[in-house]
Amino acid sequence: MAHTDGVADGTEDSGRASLIYDPKVRGVFFQAILIIVVAYLVYSGISNAAGNLARAGIASGFDFFGERAGFEIGQTLVHYTNDSTYFRAFLVGLLNTLMVSALGILFATIIGFIVGLARLSRNYLIRKLATVYVETLRNIPLLLQLLFWYKAVLAVLPNPRETGLEQGTTVLWTLNNRGLYIPRLIPEAGASAILVAAIIAIALWVVIGMWAGKRQMRTGQQFPTFLTGLAILVGLPLLTFFLTGMPFDVEFSALQGFNMSGGTVIRPEFIALLLGLSLYTASFIAEIVRAGILAVAKGQTEAAYALGLSPNHTSRLVIIPQAMRVIIPPLTSQYLNLTKNSSLAVAIGYPDLVAVFGGTVLNQTGQAVEVITITMLVYLTISLLTSAFMNWFNSRVALVER
Amino acid sequence: MKYSFLSAVAGVAVAAGLGATAASAATLDDVKAKGFVQCGVSTGLAGFSAPDDAGDWKGIDVDLCRGVAAAIFDDASAVKYSPLSAKERFTALQSGEIDILSRNTTWTMSRDTELGLNFAGVNYYDGQGFMVRKSLGVNSALQLSGASVCVQTGTTTELNLTDYFKANNMTYNPVVFEKLEEVNAAYDSNRCDVYTTDQSGLYAIRLGLSAPDDHVVLPEVISKEPLGPVVRQGDDQWFSIVKWVHFAMINAEELGVTSENVDEMMDSENPNIMRLLGKEGTFGEAVGLENDWAYQVIKNVGNYGEVFEANVGESTPLGIARGLNALWTNGGLQYAPPVR
Ligand SMILES: N[C@@H](CCC(=O)N[C@@H](CS)C(=O)NCC(=O)O)C(=O)O
Numbered sequence: 001m002a003h004t005d006g007v008a009d010g011t012e013d014s015g016r017a018s019l020i021y022d023p024k025v026r027g028v029f030f031q032a033i034l035i036i037v038v039a040y041l042v043y044s045g046i047s048n049a050a051g052n053l054a055r056a057g058i059a060s061g062f063d064f065f066g067e068r069a070g071f072e073i074g075q076t077l078v079h080y081t082n083d084s085t086y087f088r089a090f091l092v093g094l095l096n097t098l099m100v101s102a103l104g105i106l107f108a109t110i111i112g113f114i115v116g117l118a119r120l121s122r123n124y125l126i127r128k129l130a131t132v133y134v135e136t137l138r139n140i141p142l143l144l145q146l147l148f149w150y151k152a153v154l155a156v157l158p159n160p161r162e163t164g165l166e167q168g169t170t171v172l173w174t175l176n177n178r179g180l181y182i183p184r185l186i187p188e189a190g191a192s193a194i195l196v197a198a199i200i201a202i203a204l205w206v207v208i209g210m211w212a213g214k215r216q217m218r219t220g221q222q223f224p225t226f227l228t229g230l231a232i233l234v235g236l237p238l239l240t241f242f243l244t245g246m247p248f249d250v251e252f253s254a255l256q257g258f259n260m261s262g263g264t265v266i267r268p269e270f271i272a273l274l275l276g277l278s279l280y281t282a283s284f285i286a287e288i289v290r291a292g293i294l295a296v297a298k299g300q301t302e303a304a305y306a307l308g309l310s311p312n313h314t315s316r317l318v319i320i321p322q323a324m325r326v327i328i329p330p331l332t333s334q335y336l337n338l339t340k341n342s343s344l345a346v347a348i349g350y351p352d353l354v355a356v357f358g359g360t361v362l363n364q365t366g367q368a369v370e371v372i373t374i375t376m377l378v379y380l381t382i383s384l385l386t387s388a389f390m391n392w393f394n395s396r397v398a399l400v401e402r
Numbered sequence: 403m404k405y406s407f408l409s410a411v412a413g414v415a416v417a418a419g420l421g422a423t424a425a426s427a428a429t430l431d432d433v434k435a436k437g438f439v440q441c442g443v444s445t446g447l448a449g450f451s452a453p454d455d456a457g458d459w460k461g462i463d464v465d466l467c468r469g470v471a472a473a474i475f476d477d478a479s480a481v482k483y484s485p486l487s488a489k490e491r492f493t494a495l496q497s498g499e500i501d502i503l504s505r506n507t508t509w510t511m512s513r514d515t516e517l518g519l520n521f522a523g524v525n526y527y528d529g530q531g532f533m534v535r536k537s538l539g540v541n542s543a544l545q546l547s548g549a550s551v552c553v554q555t556g557t558t559t560e561l562n563l564t565d566y567f568k569a570n571n572m573t574y575n576p577v578v579f580e581k582l583e584e585v586n587a588a589y590d591s592n593r594c595d596v597y598t599t600d601q602s603g604l605y606a607i608r609l610g611l612s613a614p615d616d617h618v619v620l621p622e623v624i625s626k627e628p629l630g631p632v633v634r635q636g637d638d639q640w641f642s643i644v645k646w647v648h649f650a651m652i653n654a655e656e657l658g659v660t661s662e663n664v665d666e667m668m669d670s671e672n673p674n675i676m677r678l679l680g681k682e683g684t685f686g687e688a689v690g691l692e693n694d695w696a697y698q699v700i701k702n703v704g705n706y707g708e709v710f711e712a713n714v715g716e717s718t719p720l721g722i723a724r725g726l727n728a729l730w731t732n733g734g735l736q737y738a739p740p741v742r
């Protein structure tokens with residue numbers, strides 16, 4: 001915004017003219033016009049669409065959310081049956097999307113960092129392998145990769161009846177083309193204490209970290225924060241677990257008829273989607289990491305060595321913090337891409353938001369405009385929240401001038 | 403930033419506006435102007451709508467569109483096809499992308515009343531069934547509790563399946579895909595124990611599996627699936643044309659008029675045949691067609707029985723008996739109002 005120096009001392013008769021030429025007033029005026037135009041367009045778009053739907057005899061509105069869904073979903077993180085509402089079905093789809101995206105982001109980041117560092121390795125073989133990984137995965141369309149992983153997963157895994165299991169005998173775990181079956185923990189009274197213990201442990205970790213930081217500033221002494229924190233995080237809930245008398249019931253799976261029943265199951269669709277999303281996005285993250293590290297001037301390393309820092313400390317305290325500034329902004333867009341790409345789930349039968357809500361619900365209710373609008377808004381919201389978080393994180397690692 | 407947002411909003415508004423013009427025009431005039439019928443079909447379901455080796459679309463659903471084209475243009479080939487998944491089909495019709503949806507679509511109340519569409523008849527009476535591997539040793543759908551079931555999204559199938567398992571106190575795990583070929587591939591690779599859809603569809607799909615003889619369609623029929631052509635609401639003339647092309651084919655079978663003998667039948671003294679073939683009355687003109695509209699349909703495409711036999715009948719790989727789809731005079735359900 002430009003400042004208006006000449007206006008304040010303008011004379012009476014030039015007041016009118018100066019108001020028109022006042023950049024600030026003009027700015028506000030045009031902004032207001034823009035808002036009115038945008039609001040009008042949005043309004044007429046919506047009312048036009050509503051009018052068209054009514055004229056074509058197509059039902060519209062959001063009442064369907066409260067109605068009975070009447071269909072089953074293959075993977076549900078919250079309780080859901082065919083008697084649940086469409087809203088519940090929406091929630092199931094949303095949670096499935098969030099779960100695969102969150103885990104995908106986690107794995108893609110880990111693999112991406114490893115491969116990115118490997119590309120800078122002094123070992124020829126490691127470096128070349130990493131290059132091959134990156135060039136292959138980022139140059140093949142993701143949809144093909146997903147179909148490949150799905151086919152591969154299904155082709156490799158046997159049918160539950162061909163795994164040599166006895167009908168009715170429970171097993172600790174088993175892997176077949178219906179999924180990976182592991183025991184299910186059913187919480188009993190007192191189980192929530194363990195969750196509380198875990199939260200306390202995390203809080204303790206943070207407090208210790210702050211205390212250790214302060215002490216190091218004061219005395220120069222270091223404290224093994226990470227190991228202590230980890231010990232508390234594992235130990236405290238474990239202790240609570242035993243103190244509360246192991247408040248879990250364990251359900252194992254067993255072959256029953258055609259299929260396994262009982263236990264927790266991780267479906268092949270989920271495995272294939274997670275694999276595909278993680279490996280694909282990791283290839284981009286690897287390049288981002290490599291670029292970030294190369295962006296740190298060589299002099300920084302030399303200076304660190306000159307100060308007597310070990311190579312380990314050099315990368316942890318000098319290189320990586322500086323590289324992070326370059327890495328985080330493009331990393332954010334990879335996270336957004338991964339989340340949006342998870343909607344390709346529909347091709348391999350994973351019940352994500354687009355498959356459940358934008359697919360089955362849309363078709364059973366016939367309310368395409370409403371359903372698609374909501375779906376778009378959900379993705380927009382997830383993306384904006386991810387961006388907001390990463391921006392906050394970025395500001396934490398950004399260059400702070402002292 | 404501001405401007406791209408603005409243009410996005412304008413884009414939505416324009417799109418919302420365009421939908422209206424496409425949906426409200428007189429379809430017959432549009433079709434005549436462009437010179438062909440745009441027909442929504444499946445992505446490939448043998449016997450109903452599937453491209454043959456030469457790339458020509460074949461099937462009873464295809465023949466309905468060809469019949470409409472013959473009635474308008476005297477040329478059954480004046481049709482363009484839009485292959486649609488179950489999920490895409492209604493939007494394609496609503497938006498005006500296609501003129502007729504003729505794609506094994508079940509006539510249900512909500513589809514008829516809430517989607518702005520009209521069903522123009524039933525060209526195949528079907529019901530939902532189950533297909534399993536013979537090696538499972540299953541001979542009734544009631545033994546399927548606990549099974550993994552492959553199903554296509556956007557179908558009546560998804561809901562019937564739930565109802566049936568619920569009514570019989572059985573559980574199942576659904577594996578849902580959007581595209582037919584994905585469902586087929588998943589079932590073929592043993593991801594599911596059961597494939598469920600319209601029984602006619604199961605027969606067609608079985609032909610495409612890697613070992614068709616290893617699979618069996620179970621006897622239970624768990625629903626009513628009257629399949630028929632669909633048009634947009636609000637264009638009664640077009641609705642009538644599609645409806646009567648279908649009726650003409652059934653009436654022709656009932657009256658013994660075939661694509662082979664239709665020219666001789668032009669000399670028939672039977673008033674029913676004379677009216678059907680346009681020798682008497684002005685029935686065609688009343689719906690904006692020539693009076694020989696039905697003659698053209700029968701000559702170029704055939705009567706209902708001929709179409710059935712050629713596409714799904716006993717002599718085809720599908721080998722489906724007439725059953726419910728026999729004429730009412732033969733104990734079936736196919737019955738058309740008279741031309742009079
Ligand atoms: N009649 C049922 C099911 C129709 C349906 O879409 N069936 C599937 C499986 S037989 C199909 O034809 N798919 C073909 C495609 O998606 O191209 C309905 O109208 O909902």
